[in-house]
Amino acid sequence: MNHSDDPPRPSRRRLLAGAAGLAAAGVVGRARANDANLPPNVASWSKTLGDGVGVRPYGKPSPFEKDVVRRDVQWLTASRESSVSFTPLHDLDGIITPNGLCFERHHGGITEIDPHDYRLMLHGLVDKPLIFTLEDLKRLPRVNRIYFLECAANSGMEWRGAQLNGCQYTHGMIHCVMYTGVPLKLLLEQAGLKTNAKWLHVEGGDSSGMNRSLPLHKALDDCMIAYRQNGEMLRPEQGYPVRLVVPGWEGNIWIKWLRRIKVGDEPWYTREETSKYTDLLENGKARKFTFEMDAKSVITSPSPQVPVKGKGFLVISGLAWSGRGKVTRVDVSLDGGRNWRTAKIDGPVLDKSCVRFYAETEWNGQELLLQSRAMDDTGYVQPTKDDLRKIRGVNSIYHNNGIQTWAVKPNGEVENVEVG
Numbered sequence: 001m002n003h004s005d006d007p008p009r010p011s012r013r014r015l016l017a018g019a020a021g022l023a024a025a026g027v028v029g030r031a032r033a034n035d036a037n038l039p040p041n042v043a044s045w046s047k048t049l050g051d052g053v054g055v056r057p058y059g060k061p062s063p064f065e066k067d068v069v070r071r072d073v074q075w076l077t078a079s080r081e082s083s084v085s086f087t088p089l090h091d092l093d094g095i096i097t098p099n100g101l102c103f104e105r106h107h108g109g110i111t112e113i114d115p116h117d118y119r120l121m122l123h124g125l126v127d128k129p130l131i132f133t134l135e136d137l138k139r140l141p142r143v144n145r146i147y148f149l150e151c152a153a154n155s156g157m158e159w160r161g162a163q164l165n166g167c168q169y170t171h172g173m174i175h176c177v178m179y180t181g182v183p184l185k186l187l188l189e190q191a192g193l194k195t196n197a198k199w200l201h202v203e204g205g206d207s208s209g210m211n212r213s214l215p216l217h218k219a220l221d222d223c224m225i226a227y228r229q230n231g232e233m234l235r236p237e238q239g240y241p242v243r244l245v246v247p248g249w250e251g252n253i254w255i256k257w258l259r260r261i262k263v264g265d266e267p268w269y270t271r272e273e274t275s276k277y278t279d280l281l282e283n284g285k286a287r288k289f290t291f292e293m294d295a296k297s298v299i300t301s302p303s304p305q306v307p308v309k310g311k312g313f314l315v316i317s318g319l320a321w322s323g324r325g326k327v328t329r330v331d332v333s334l335d336g337g338r339n340w341r342t343a344k345i346d347g348p349v350l351d352k353s354c355v356r357f358y359a360e361t362e363w364n365g366q367e368l369l370l371q372s373r374a375m376d377d378t379g380y381v382q383p384t385k386d387d388l389r390k391i392r393g394v395n396s397i398y399h400n401n402g403i404q405t406w407a408v409k410p411n412g413e414v415e416n417v418e419v420g
């Protein structure tokens with residue numbers, strides 16, 4: 001079984017197969033309206049009663065939105081249990097990801113836990129080891145926070161050049177939701193930390209036993225033990241009943257199905273922070289503990305799965321985020337980074353959360369090279385892919401936050417390209 005996040009390099013055949021998959025998913029081609037439903041006629045849906053209350057105890061999207069789904073790239077991983085699906089960013093707006101569309105990354109399949117049997121152990125360098133039930137956790141003081149979660153391997157396929165044709169695939173290993181849960185600090189205070197406590201070992205209850213070392217300062221800062229996502233209980237895919245929330249840090253350390261926290265005085269150097277989730281540089285050395293997700297952005301529309309529908313007024317829209325704090329500004333370029341304009345950010349601007357941006361233009365069928373670049377409140381500016389490669393080389397998989405380019409063709413089609 002393949003436990004890693006490193007995707008194999010796609011072959012040309014595979015890329016073509018991917019494009020055919022998009023056509024099958026209904027991305028190209030437009031259905032025509034039925035004249036009988038158009039004014040001045042009375043539309044068919046106005047002539048009959050609809051479903052009564054209670055017919056749909058848990059609501060679902062309209063059947064006409066059936067193509068707004070998570071997708072996966074089958075050749076990327078050897079098994080479905082250790083694999084990834086991608087958020088359909090191109091079909092969403094605002095900053096909140098609906099629960100059913102959050103990308104999933106698991107290493108041992110989706111674990112189903114009976115909440116009655118759920119326990120969270122807290123032990124190690126503490127005065128009083130504790131075991132919490134889910135009810136224990138729910139009785140503690142709680143907070144609500146909106147955070148993005150990005151897998152460090154997001155855009156990992158794009159290090160050596162443009163590969164996958166769609167922001168769902170190039171940038172879809174991200175979701176942004178509201179969590180409800182207990183500040184981790186509170187649990188640690190209940191157990192009482194020994195004076196030499198410096199690191200935590202956090203471990204999942206799934207068959208992969210996903211585990212990482214978490215520095216104590218982060219745990220005491222803004223980490224959460226979350227059990228709700230967008231108001232309802234976490235979905236099984238996201239770690240029901242309890243996951244660790246580590247704001248701004250790489251998704252791998254956000255342990256799902258959290259079963260154990262051990263307090264120690266040094267890192268454990270687990271597989272996921274040595275063989276995986278380190279970045280090999282040109283000189284053969286690897287960066288270690290690159291927890292923070294740097295500022296990044298992507299234009300979600302237009303993009304390869306959302307071609308431009310016609311000439312005239314065009315709203316360019318996208319998402320930006322930074323694991324270091326708040327996004328302060330997003331710039332958009334129409335000419336591959338030669339000229340930049342400041343985009344409008346609309347909606348909440350929160351710490352370690354996504355922001356939604358818009359830039360408006362007139363499109364007359366000219367070729368565009370669309371780019372966006374994010375800036376955060378530490379002064380950090382999202383780099384070009386070339387600038388990133390100058391420092392990082394091309395041996396890396398993780399932490400690719402380079403500027404994405406979409407080429408808009410005269411017929412409105414959009415393609416993943418690189419400039420420079």
Ligand SMILES: Nc1nc2c(c(=O)[nH]1)N[C@H]1C(S)=C(S)[C@@H](COP(=O)(O)O)O[C@H]1N2
Nearest residue numbers: 103104105106107151204210251252255256
């Ligand atoms: N227990 C457990 N936690 C886990 C994983 C896992 O396989 N098992 N995968 C990690 C990785 S690599 C990522 S990117 C995120 C993905 O979270 P999501 O499935 O909610 O998108 O969960 C992390 N937590």
Ligand SMILES: [Mo]
Nearest residue numbers: 151152251252
């Ligand atoms: Mo990940």
